[in-house]
Amino acid sequence: MSNELLIILLSPLIAGVLAWVLDIKGVRELIGLVGAAVPVAYLAKLYSTVTNEAITYSIKVSGFNLGFQLNTITWYFAAIASLVGLAMALGMVSTSKSSYDWLFALMSYTGVLGVFLSQDFVGFFLFWEIMTFASFMMVLKRNRHESLKYFVLSVIGAYSMLIAIGILYAKTGALDFATIGKVLYMDASLGTIGTGETALIFGLLLAAFGVKAGMFPLYVWAPGAYSENDQSYTAFFSGVLSKAGVYGFLLLYMLMFYKLYAALGTFHGHMTFAYIIAWLGAITVVVASFLAVLQEDIRKLFAYSSIGQVGYILLAFGIGSGLGFAGGLFHVLSHAVFKGLFWLVTAAIILRTGKTQFKDMGGLAEKMPYTFAMGMIAVLSLAGIPPMAGFASKWLIYEAAISAHMPLVAGSIFLGSALAFAYVVRFLYAVWFGQRPSDLEDVKEAPLPLLIAMTVLAIPNVLFGVAPGIVTGYINKMLGGEVVTGNYYKLVTPTGTYNALLIAIVLVIGLAIAGLVYLYGAKVRKIKVTNTYQSGNPVTEEFNLSIRKNFYRPLAEALGFWLRYSWDRFYERLAGVVEDFADTLRESSYNGNVQSYSWYLAIILLILALWGVL
């Protein structure tokens, strides 16, 4: 029994190393695929066991006892990771030509599984760093500047976590989650750990997990790292690695909930610490969604969109009610599948056209029909159109925000969703419809492995959309109570009911009617750009009416004041100031004059002498 956990954990890493060492075209792809598929198979096999009892495995490594556990919560996260991991491996068969990619992509896969399965901070931190290192290497190969940004922020996060672990160890004397949780739970009433220290641990862990999740204002690494990468790997990077941060927030709740509640108290009827998380999530949603709307590069658009969507999850966790957790956990799944799908679609587009800007795209729907269909599913799911997984999870988050009486937070979700619709519509029209640029005439459909990969991720989008009860039923098991009731097709919360099957049926009927009208009723007529009018004036050929370029410029102009502020620029300026300061310090003291060094020595000796005398 226990060996299975080890197989799940290590098979991607072993496969990655083998693929890297052998480096034979065809063989490395096969090994990589098998390595990525093994965790899926084992996790599927262990599903029925896990729902009854947790599977644990522990190993002693140089004096540390590393514990791993597969329980309802870790199974959920690991299963999502392995599903997207399999899709990533399938996609990489088409997009990646180097064994370097296989090694580090699969290494980060193992890292992520380790983070989810670890039951103590030693293993957690170890795998966290493996994951960070491997993803850093993936970015490093493509873009040094972006990788450096990712590296610096990751290091800040890692050290924050290490300090927090150190404090927790000093205070509780334990490194495993179970003991820490128990000690902190008891300390909530005893209060031996002070408010300041509790707040410090909270802040440090917030920074540590926030970096990985792309939380405001620590998200600046994400757009660069997500876009300057192998796009199939980005499906995993953005879909699953960001969930490691989300899982960290969940861990924060599991370990410190009562302690934080007792130490930090409440604010306007909400728990203070959860309130902070909720607001950081809400700000992330709004800021990232606005920035996503304004992007001119497909990859950048989805990078910002990914940050925004993870913001929803943080916000949902921040609401802190059972419904909030249910929504957040559901959104973990739906974000992983729709954003993974998006990145695979992007991979296919970039692979076949070699272009990344919206202005070079257009009319690809006829050339890549299957990819278009998959992209359509992803768009519907992200925008939250009913029979898709994205709707069910967002609906739960809305319900949670409304029933928790957080109108402003709920408002930010509404705004974020409206903006999400704005940018996916742009993706839809600019890439798939409209006039095709002449150099895209001989674009072919995406290669077969990539199509299979997209299908792997499209199925859960539709399946869990039409039958959201499958997921909420499992989430009820995770949360240990009937948070969301109903059956497979119907979700019932204290404030509302959502019948997915009914809506799906209505939608299919509606589409069928529209299709009939299109086929038999409507006259289809091709029009030129000049056939359009703008405010009563005819438009000339030169005038750019296309959705492909600067379509949301009016929005950018309206937001001009806010866009002057950028965290990216702020961090760059901060780095500049630090560098200048260090330079000045160095030049004024290290001046090349031997005599001044003698002076330093003499002064230090004098100080030491005085110190000795005093």
Add this chain to the structure above:
Amino acid sequence: MISVYYFGAISLILIGLYAVLVKKNLLKILIGLSIMETGVNLLLISIGYVSGRSAPILSEGIGPNQAVDPIPQALVLTAIVIGVATTAMALSVAMLIYEKYGTLNIEEIRRLRG
């Protein structure tokens, strides 16, 4: 009351230090280093002195209890050799510097070196 040996030795060190810190001529700095080294050696020797005892050479009538501390003497013997070696090396460096820059003023040398 501080012993005159200590006072003298520390004064020599300080005089040497003064030369090193303030003088601009390279040779004067080296002289300062030499003086400082002499002061250090004297200080070490005077630390080992025990009033009224003789040199630590075991011979007729002089046992281990009648001798001063021998360890500083061994130490100073080593230090003198090291001092001479460093001085010789520093002087050769000073010669090379003079050949290259044509001056022994350290500020001048810095300027010429850029």
